[in-house]
Structure formats: C-alpha cells, structure tokens
Amino acid sequence: MGSAENFGASRVVHGTPVVQGLAYGPVIRPAGMPEFDIDAAATVAPDDREAEQEKFSAAATTVADRFSARASASTGSSAEVLAATASLAKDRAWLGTAGKLIADGTPAAAATVEAIDQIAAMFTKLGGLMAERVTDLKDIRDRVVAELLGMPEPGIPNPDEPSILCADDLAPADTAGLDPARVIALATRLGGPSSHTAIIARQLGIPCVVAIADLNDIPAGATAFVDGERGVVGIDPDPKTITSAVAEAGRVAEAAASWRGPGQTADGHRVLILANVADGPSARAAAERGVCEGVGLFRTELAFLDRSDEPSVAEQTDLYRSVIDAFDGDKVVIRTLDAGSDKPLKFVTHPDEANPAMGVRGNRIILSNPEIREHQLDAIAAAAKGTSAVPWVMAPMIATVGEAREFAALVRARGLVPGVMVEVPSAAVQADQILAEVDFVSIGTNDLTQYTMAADRMSPELASLTDPWQPAVLALIERVGAAGAAQSKQVGVCGEAAADPLLACVLVGLGVTSLSSAPAAAPAVGVKLGGVTLDQCVTAAKAAVAADSTSAARDAARTVLG
Incomplete structure (x- = not known):
C-alpha cells in the first residue's frame, strides 16, 4: 500500500x-452525557435530603457493581481496567464531595456532576497517570446521572x-x-x-x-x-x-491467523512469542490459541483491586497456580504488584502525592507496606511447588542497582528466578550492572517511553512523543539488549511495542530475546519475524536508532524489512 x-x-x-x-x-x-441542566436544578428541601442521599448512594453502588460484574466476566486487560474503574466508582473522595453537596440541598444528579468535575479537574492538574483516569471519571459521572434520572445507560x-x-x-x-x-x-x-x-x-x-x-x-x-x-x-x-x-x-x-509458531526469523534465530495475561481464565484462553509459548507478563493487580482487604496467601496461591498450570512446563513470568498511582489499593494508605506517576508505585510500595510483597512472593513460591517449570518473577519500577539486588535475594531465597522491569530510564542506563544482579529483565515500553520523553502518555498533543518508535527510546532498548547479550541473559519486551509486527523485528535487532503481548497480536508478529532474517532485523534496528523522528524510524525499518 x-x-x-x-x-x-x-x-x-x-x-x-x-x-x-x-x-x-x-x-x-x-452516546453522550445525559442531558441535565445544573443551573435549573431546584434546591432539595431539608426534610428530603436524607432520601436524596439514599437515592444517590443506591445509584452510585449500582454503577460500581456493574463495573465489578463486567470485570468478573472479562479476562486479561479488560478485567484489569474494569476492576480499577469499579474501585474508582467507590472512591471516597468524589462520593464524599457529592454527599456534602446533597446535604447542603443540591439534587443528587447535580451533585454527582459537580463532585466528579471537581475531582477530574484535580486529576488533570496532577497529570501523568492520574490524568489518564479523567475519562474513567466522566464515564462514571454519566452512568450515575443516567441511573438517577432513570435514563438508559450511556455508552x-x-x-x-x-x-x-x-x-x-x-x-x-x-x-x-x-x-x-x-x-x-x-x-x-x-x-x-x-x-x-x-x-x-x-x-x-x-x-x-x-x-x-x-x-x-x-x-x-x-x-x-x-x-x-x-x-x-x-x-x-x-x-x-x-x-x-x-x-x-x-x-x-x-x-497470519493460521500461524502457530515457534517464533523465529527466516534464518532460524529463535525469539520467544509470549502472552500478557491477568488471571487464570485469560491464561487458559491464551494457551488455547496455540500461538504463545508461555507467559511474558502476568499482571497480578487484578487480585488486589476493588478489595477492602489484602487477599490471603492461600487466595493468591490459587490464582498464581491457575496461570502456571495453563502453560504447564513453559516459561511463566510473574510481575509483582504494580499498584499505586492510578491503581490505588483500598487496604493501603497511599501518600497524597503531587505527581503520583513518579511517586510510590510498583516496588516502591515496600517503603510503607513491605509485608504485601513478602506475602506475594510466599504465594508464588507455594504455587510453584510440584510444577514442572520454575516461575520467573520480576519487580516493577526498579530504578537502582541496589533495588534489583535486594529483590533478587528475596526471590532466590524462595527458589524462584529473579528479574526486574526496565521502565525507568536509570535502569536502562545501568542495565549491565542490574543484569549482573538478576537473571533476566523485561522492558515495559509504555512507561519507559513516557519517562524518557517526559511526556504524559495520555496527552493527545504529545502522542508523537509517547510513540515507542522514538529513536531515544530505541537507543535505550539497544543498550539493554547489548547488556543482555554480553551476559547471556534474556531481555524481554512486555510493553505494547511487542504487538507491532514491524517494531517487533526492530526490537529483535536490538537484542530482545522474547516478545510478550496480547495473544491476538502474536500471529502477526510471528509471521512478520518469519519473513525476515536476523541480519535484516539488525540493519533495520540500526537505521531506526539513527533516525531523527518516529516517522523516519518507521520508514527506515520498512525500507529494510518491507
């Protein structure tokens, strides 16, 4: 074309x-937001305000319960984002603001709009991952208002x-x-x-x-x-x-849909094609497709979101075992809890942060709640008993060599394979030292791109900056790939970049040894890799890194890879 x-x-x-x-x-x-004129809203009489509050509480609970039900009926990324939205629908900040407005006589629908608009404005000012939740907040607002007014659910x-x-x-x-x-x-x-x-x-x-x-x-x-x-x-x-x-x-x-692997270039260079999953059902669905050779990213947040208490070690063990069993004998990479910022936990007191995207999230939660990570590692170790392959375990948001060393010791003590996520530019810059402490790394291109380019990944004005084809990002990946090759250790990519067939070839040329994405994206990636040689991938990678823009990087890769 x-x-x-x-x-x-x-x-x-x-x-x-x-x-x-x-x-x-x-x-x-x-469909847009239900039509509602706040300015024309009458004040609720004092004797009717308690009933108005009950009406509001019932509507908000109904909407939150619908999100939770949809999360339970979904798998993978869908389940994760719906569970996070269900938690947001129950957030005390906006519910409390709306409750105060109703107590002062504001009708429930108008209070809902005003309360969520206040919180959305605050999230927008915070930027980063919090700004990413504004769309979710407005969706909650519209659904609660529709429920209050007896209108069809928008969508x-x-x-x-x-x-x-x-x-x-x-x-x-x-x-x-x-x-x-x-x-x-x-x-x-x-x-x-x-x-x-x-x-x-x-x-x-x-x-x-x-x-x-x-x-x-x-x-x-x-x-x-x-x-x-x-x-x-x-x-x-x-x-x-x-x-x-x-x-x-x-x-x-x-x-492409008929491709069944294994992942390799036309000249036989092996590249593991893996799946991103969030629970047992999504792992089984990925295994049934027959295109993925294991799990490259098991997001464990789903078990923790939308809960008022920490799941027990036994509960977690059952969850982790269900994913391990789905790919019995194959590689399974489990990421420890990546909570905080836009995914707060109800049973943890999160700090009030001016910039949550760069705050206490991921592995940093141990600063205040080290037991959560300890329990999770205990559960993974328990789930691994009696299995034919040892799980690989990696920590998110690792920024220093010391953090990698500390995490690796805990994982090895439990007989598991330690690794870390490379999402923070400092981890890419020190990849050789970090890889000396762990057995593998996995690059999260979404956050690595955002942090490298100092650009909110949800900003439409900055979409070109948060494109993983940015040459500066590719140069950091090249550095990590070279460190992995020098130490004969695996370097994976589990960010969304692994789902782009053309970019996947470039990543292989940069030294990446495994690609993990949504299972639906795997066949196209496998077909593209099978049609090019490793030398072509290396040549395309060098050209993309040397480019001066994302479009030039894409064009340079297409010239080599077709």
Missing part, C-alpha cells in the same frame, strides 16, 4: 497508528452492521465490551499509543488510530476507512478500490 494511497477519499485525517489493519464501513459514535451503540467507532475517547467499560464482529475499527481524537483504548484494540485485534486532532471532521453515518498501519482515517473512499484493498488485507490477516 503506497504511503499516498487514500482510496479516493474526499477527506482524510491523520493520527498515531496503533493496531495495523484496514477496515471500511459506516461511522458510529457513542457504545450496538450497530446492526460492521461499523467504525469514532470518539473523543473511550472509557474502559466501553472498550472492554466491544464486539469485534460489529465494531471493526477504532479511531479516537484523544489518547496515545498506550491508552486503554489502544491496549483493548490490540487485545481484540482490530485496526486502531488515536490522537487524531481533526477526527470531528468525520461525522457519524459517513462511510469511512481506518488504516491502522499508516494512521489514516478517510471518508467517502472509492467503493471498488477500498473493497479490493480490504479484501487483500483480510487475506493477509487470515494467513
């Missing part, structure tokens, strides 16, 4: 490409025919419930390459473009295409041309 080919569209808009593929169909848009329409969903942004409850047979592509005005929308689109395997500044030029009801490789959305394309192109893209996707 030529870079200038827009299929005769009358209008095209450009954004950041997230999930490759080509889709064509009518445009739909989500995504259920189209009668395969359609393209365009929106300013999408909340987890919307993206997690999408049917890929009905919603065949996503395009958003906001968000970035590692937003919830992007992550869920990869999980569903549908084309996705984010950070499209001019997306409002694409109206609901128009016939449009989404090109997830080039980051283009266009309306009114030539029907014959676009239909032919979509059919060809479908044939390519169908061929």
Whole structure:
C-alpha cells in the first residue's frame, strides 16, 4: 500500500497508528452525557435530603457493581481496567464531595456532576497517570446521572452492521465490551499509543488510530476507512478500490491467523512469542490459541483491586497456580504488584502525592507496606511447588542497582528466578550492572517511553512523543539488549511495542530475546519475524536508532524489512 494511497477519499485525517489493519464501513459514535441542566436544578428541601442521599448512594453502588460484574466476566486487560474503574466508582473522595453537596440541598444528579468535575479537574492538574483516569471519571459521572434520572445507560451503540467507532475517547467499560464482529475499527481524537483504548484494540485485534486532532471532521453515518498501519482515517473512499484493498488485507490477516509458531526469523534465530495475561481464565484462553509459548507478563493487580482487604496467601496461591498450570512446563513470568498511582489499593494508605506517576508505585510500595510483597512472593513460591517449570518473577519500577539486588535475594531465597522491569530510564542506563544482579529483565515500553520523553502518555498533543518508535527510546532498548547479550541473559519486551509486527523485528535487532503481548497480536508478529532474517532485523534496528523522528524510524525499518 503506497504511503499516498487514500482510496479516493474526499477527506482524510491523520493520527498515531496503533493496531495495523484496514477496515471500511459506516461511522458510529457513542452516546453522550445525559442531558441535565445544573443551573435549573431546584434546591432539595431539608426534610428530603436524607432520601436524596439514599437515592444517590443506591445509584452510585449500582454503577460500581456493574463495573465489578463486567470485570468478573472479562479476562486479561479488560478485567484489569474494569476492576480499577469499579474501585474508582467507590472512591471516597468524589462520593464524599457529592454527599456534602446533597446535604447542603443540591439534587443528587447535580451533585454527582459537580463532585466528579471537581475531582477530574484535580486529576488533570496532577497529570501523568492520574490524568489518564479523567475519562474513567466522566464515564462514571454519566452512568450515575443516567441511573438517577432513570435514563438508559450511556455508552457504545450496538450497530446492526460492521461499523467504525469514532470518539473523543473511550472509557474502559466501553472498550472492554466491544464486539469485534460489529465494531471493526477504532479511531479516537484523544489518547496515545498506550491508552486503554489502544491496549483493548490490540487485545481484540482490530485496526486502531488515536490522537487524531481533526477526527470531528468525520461525522457519524459517513462511510469511512481506518488504516491502522499508516494512521489514516478517510471518508467517502472509492467503493471498488477500498473493497479490493480490504479484501487483500483480510487475506493477509487470515494467513497470519493460521500461524502457530515457534517464533523465529527466516534464518532460524529463535525469539520467544509470549502472552500478557491477568488471571487464570485469560491464561487458559491464551494457551488455547496455540500461538504463545508461555507467559511474558502476568499482571497480578487484578487480585488486589476493588478489595477492602489484602487477599490471603492461600487466595493468591490459587490464582498464581491457575496461570502456571495453563502453560504447564513453559516459561511463566510473574510481575509483582504494580499498584499505586492510578491503581490505588483500598487496604493501603497511599501518600497524597503531587505527581503520583513518579511517586510510590510498583516496588516502591515496600517503603510503607513491605509485608504485601513478602506475602506475594510466599504465594508464588507455594504455587510453584510440584510444577514442572520454575516461575520467573520480576519487580516493577526498579530504578537502582541496589533495588534489583535486594529483590533478587528475596526471590532466590524462595527458589524462584529473579528479574526486574526496565521502565525507568536509570535502569536502562545501568542495565549491565542490574543484569549482573538478576537473571533476566523485561522492558515495559509504555512507561519507559513516557519517562524518557517526559511526556504524559495520555496527552493527545504529545502522542508523537509517547510513540515507542522514538529513536531515544530505541537507543535505550539497544543498550539493554547489548547488556543482555554480553551476559547471556534474556531481555524481554512486555510493553505494547511487542504487538507491532514491524517494531517487533526492530526490537529483535536490538537484542530482545522474547516478545510478550496480547495473544491476538502474536500471529502477526510471528509471521512478520518469519519473513525476515536476523541480519535484516539488525540493519533495520540500526537505521531506526539513527533516525531523527518516529516517522523516519518507521520508514527506515520498512525500507529494510518491507
């Protein structure tokens, strides 16, 4: 597909490409916030305020319970983000603010809007991962207001025919419930390459473009295409041309879907293709696909979110064993709790931080609650007993050699394989020293990109900076890959970059030995790797690192890899 080919569209808009593929169909848009005029709201009489408070509490509880139920019925990333949103729906900050407003006579619906708008404004000022939750807060607001007013729950329409969903942004409850047979592509005005929308689109395997500044030029009801490789959305394309192109893209996707591994380049260089999972059901679903050779990232947060108490060691042991058993005998990498910041724990008193994204999160939770990590490691060790493969365990948000050394000692004492996440630039810079302390590392490209570029990964204005194709980020990955090769230790990537087939080849050229992503993305990555040699990957990697922009890095890699 030529870079200038827009299929005769009358209008095209450009954004950041997230999930490759080509889709064509009518445009739909989500329902907006329930119409409600705060200024016209009457004051609640003093004798009626208690009943108004009860009405509000019932509506807020109903909405939170719906999120929890959807989390329980979902797997993988969907379950994780829905559980986090359920926890946010029960957050005392906005509930308390709304309660005070109602006590002063403000009607429940108006109090809901005012309270959440106050918290959303505060989150926006905080920036980083807290700003990422503003879309979730507004989604909670709209659902509670709709419940109070007896209106239908807002969200995504259920189209009668395969359609393209365009929106300013999408909340987890919307993206997690999408049917890929009905919603065949996503395009958003906001968000970035590692937003919830992007992550869920990869999980569903549908084309996705984010950070499209001019997306409002694409109206609901128009016939449009989404090109997830080039980051283009266009309306009114030539029907014959676009239909032919979509059919060809479908044939390519169908061929990729039949791939079953193992992961290797055309000249036989092995690369482990692994799965990102969040619980036993998602691990079993990944194993049943037959494309992943193990687990490269088991996110353990799901067991801790939306709970008022810490799960017991026995509960955790059952959870971890369910994932280990799903890939019996294969590599399973378990990440210890990555809580804090946008994923607070109800049973932990989190500090009031001006910049939570750079605060007490991940491994740093041991500063105030070391027992949580101890219990988790005990549970992983218990789950490993009697299994045919020893689990690999890694800590998130490691920034120093000392932190890596301390964690490795705890893991080895329990007979497990120690590793750390490389998300903080300091860990990449000191990769050789950190790898001397642990047995492996895994690069989280979402946070590594955000911290390297000093750019909020949810900012649409900064989407080009939070693109993992940034040459500066690739240079840090190159440094980690070289350190791993020098010490014969494995270097994985478990961030969203591992789901991009072209970038996956570049990562292999940088020294990455395993790629872990949503299982739906694995076949396309495996097919792409199987069509190129290791020398091509190395050549493409050098060209991408030497580029001066993300677009130049992509173009340089395409020139070598096709």
